[in-house]
Amino acid sequence: MFPNETLLQPSELPGVASAESGLVILEGPQGIAVTMTIEAALATAQSLLAATAVAEAQNRDDSVSPEF
Amino acid sequence: MFTDRFLRDKRGAALEPDERAAIEAAVSEIRDIAARTTIVRAGQPLRHSTLLVEGIMSRYIDDREGVRQLAAVHFPGDFVDLHGFPLKVLEHDVQTTTSVRVAIVPHVALEQILAERPQLIRKLWFATLIDAAVHRAWLFRLGRLDAVGRVAHFLCETNARLVAAGLSDGHRFNLALTQTDLAEICGLTNVHVNRVMRQLREDRLCVFRSSIVEIPDPERLAVRGQFNPDYLYLEHPEPVMSPVEVP
Numbered sequence: 001m002f003p004n005e006t007l008l009q010p011s012e013l014p015g016v017a018s019a020e021s022g023l024v025i026l027e028g029p030q031g032i033a034v035t036m037t038i039e040a041a042l043a044t045a046q047s048l049l050a051a052t053a054v055a056e057a058q059n060r061d062d063s064v065s066p067e068f
Numbered sequence: 069m070f071t072d073r074f075l076r077d078k079r080g081a082a083l084e085p086d087e088r089a090a091i092e093a094a095v096s097e098i099r100d101i102a103a104r105t106t107i108v109r110a111g112q113p114l115r116h117s118t119l120l121v122e123g124i125m126s127r128y129i130d131d132r133e134g135v136r137q138l139a140a141v142h143f144p145g146d147f148v149d150l151h152g153f154p155l156k157v158l159e160h161d162v163q164t165t166t167s168v169r170v171a172i173v174p175h176v177a178l179e180q181i182l183a184e185r186p187q188l189i190r191k192l193w194f195a196t197l198i199d200a201a202v203h204r205a206w207l208f209r210l211g212r213l214d215a216v217g218r219v220a221h222f223l224c225e226t227n228a229r230l231v232a233a234g235l236s237d238g239h240r241f242n243l244a245l246t247q248t249d250l251a252e253i254c255g256l257t258n259v260h261v262n263r264v265m266r267q268l269r270e271d272r273l274c275v276f277r278s279s280i281v282e283i284p285d286p287e288r289l290a291v292r293g294q295f296n297p298d299y300l301y302l303e304h305p306e307p308v309m310s311p312v313e314v315p
Binding site for chain 1: 210214255259263
């Protein structure tokens with residue numbers, strides 16, 4: 001791993017979603033600022049949940065080396 | 069004088085009277101152009117550069133779907149496409165945002181200045197370098213700041229530039245941009261910009277109403293937008309303003 005603390009790191013802060021005028025706004029983390037339709041927001045939420053499950057499995061079986 | 073605001077309050081680059089006269093003499097024509105007129109197309113050969121005298125102009129790039137990203141906003145005193153002199157074509161479009169008055173400076177006249185006035189050419193170069201510095205700040209803004217931060221940063225930058233141009237008192241200035249313009253500057257949707265402006269208003273950081281921007285506490289807005297005016301190379305960087313009451 002690069003020992004550089006100034007490199008952009010995975011965020012430990014969650015993004016925050018909110019509703020505005022029948023749309024969904026996602027703020028953060030790390031400068032994300034997008035507006036989605038309800039359908040796009042639902043698909044994003046499902047995609048996030050699915051990817052999160054895969055990432056949890058990867059961490060459990062320790063199959064991903066942090067070294068490049 | 070068409071050049072009154074050009075390089076005004078820029079560090080070490082103020083025009084000497086004879087230099088100002090040389091640029092004034094190089095102006096071939098004054099044009100009044102309606103709002104939302106594209107005056108330079110990407111790839112179009114250029115034979116003159118445009119000094120903005122009144123109004124607002126922008127540089128932009130459209131994506132494949134035609135969604136626009138503004139790459140720069142120009143205010144009176146800016147030599148909008150001076151970089152078109154050495155480049156001869158631009159890779160982006162230039163449009164009037166409001167109705168504008170511009171001074172046209174033919175490249176052949178700039179060639180003459182190049183031959184006769186190296187110190188003035190250094191100052192013209194300085195102007196394009198400030199443009200580049202502003203681009204770097206815009207990259208930072210879009211890459212690192214959240215939505216409120218992006219708008220706060222842009223409004224701080226605009227305030228500082230307009231103070232330098234003599235068009236803001238540091239707390240209040242005219243800004244004839246639409247919500248869509250702000251969205252295209254900050255990479256946000258209109259709905260998101262609307263939300264951000266409401267939040268800035270509720271936090272008493274900024275009120276933008278009827279083309280008037282009021283900033284009760286510029287220092288607090290600068291903190292919110294991570295704005296540092298060093299990249300504008302101002303002779304007299306905006307002093308820390310005392311908060312004022314905005315109704």
